[in-house]
């Protein structure tokens with residue numbers, strides 16, 4: 231092939247542009263064909279990598295549990311998929327909606343954003359643990375009485391945040407309830423009735439403690 235005298239890359243002792251493009255194209259063809267050739271060869275399947283797993287002990291709704299978990303499992307995964315406690319709901323799965331709220335040593339946590347291995351030695355309370363002896367918790371009774379659940383998807387998370395509030399502040403004001411439940415979103419926007427229910431549950435527990443005296 232004759233050289234193009236106008237092409238500055240076509241000088242003696244140097245790789246011309248045409249030669250470079252030709253060589254590059256050949257290399258690309260070889261590279262693209264390589265996997266095809268490899269497919270035809272007998273391959274020894276690689277051993278599947280072992281998933282890191284850890285055995286943890288924790289107490290869930292009053293029962294001691296010893297479970298082996300994948301290290302990447304969230305507490306919600308453990309509760310829902312392993313322990314079958316599906317009352318804890320998963321909405322956003324990224325710490326925004328509060329549907330997955332459970333109590334960890336009486337403190338609300340988003341179980342979608344908390345690793346199961348971190349719960350080693352801790353005490354977990356889920357919505358399934360609120361009722362005692364077949365009797366609903368007074369907070370659950372108040373939610374029913376005040377029509378606090380609409381679709382109900384957020385309800386277990388709302389109940390757990392409210393339970394933590396009432397344990398540290400037995401007679402909250404509406405403002406207290408709104409502040410405590412700020413991390414629990416209700417897609418049905420039934421906030422007023424949820425707040426009414428929690429305030430009523432607090433008032434009812436105060437009345438039962440004092441025998442009705444104000």
Ligand code: FES
Nearest residue numbers: 321323326328342
């Ligand atoms: S599912 Fe956990 S915060 Fe939304």
Ligand code: FES
Nearest residue numbers: 380384416417418
């Ligand atoms: S009752 Fe439907 S999301 Fe709260």
